[in-house]
Amino acid sequence: MPCLSACSTSSQPNQQERSTQQIENSATQVIDIKPKYVTNFSASGKPYYHLSFTLDIENVVQVERYTVQEFEQNGGQFEVLLKKSAFPIQAPNCNSNLILRMPWVPSSVDLTLKYQLYKSILAVSLGQTEHVSVVVELNPYVQETEQGLELTQCNLFFRHANSRYVPHTRSVN
DSSP: OOOOGGGOOOSSOOHHHHHHHHHHHHHHHHHHOOOOOEEEEOTTOOEEEEEEEEEETTTEEEEOOOOHHHHHHTTTOEEEEEOGGGSSSBOTTOOSOEEEEEOOOOTTSOOHHHHHHHHHHHHHHTTSSSEEEEEEEOTTSEEEETTEEEESSSEEEEOEETTEEOOSSSOOO
């Protein structure tokens, strides 16, 4: 009586075994995905870590409301509270939400683009817009560990250079 594929003694895996292996490999790949960040180096060789991140109603906890005048008086500085669990970089020393902050700038700097970004983020928090992509700088509260990058505090910053928000992860040098 001829042996059917179910009793095959071949060392090659049969179709069912291959499918199971593919599923197991796919599950492993999903689990092993690490956040994608970009490392740029300063002229002195210091690493700066930048991450593109999408803000949406699921990860934005709160955005303070400011009028244009208040925004200008604050030097364009504002904060967005983020769910710690929704951010791809671990923050083991942080017991609550993460604080994503736009740095203050002198009054001589044009705040138009920062205010537009602020209004877009506020619209997300109010459910008026689905999402907005931002670039985050993980420095200075970041360290490298065996598992990858890790935040040492609850603070993050919008990427900023020369008193301006930088909406990309490329080098600015």
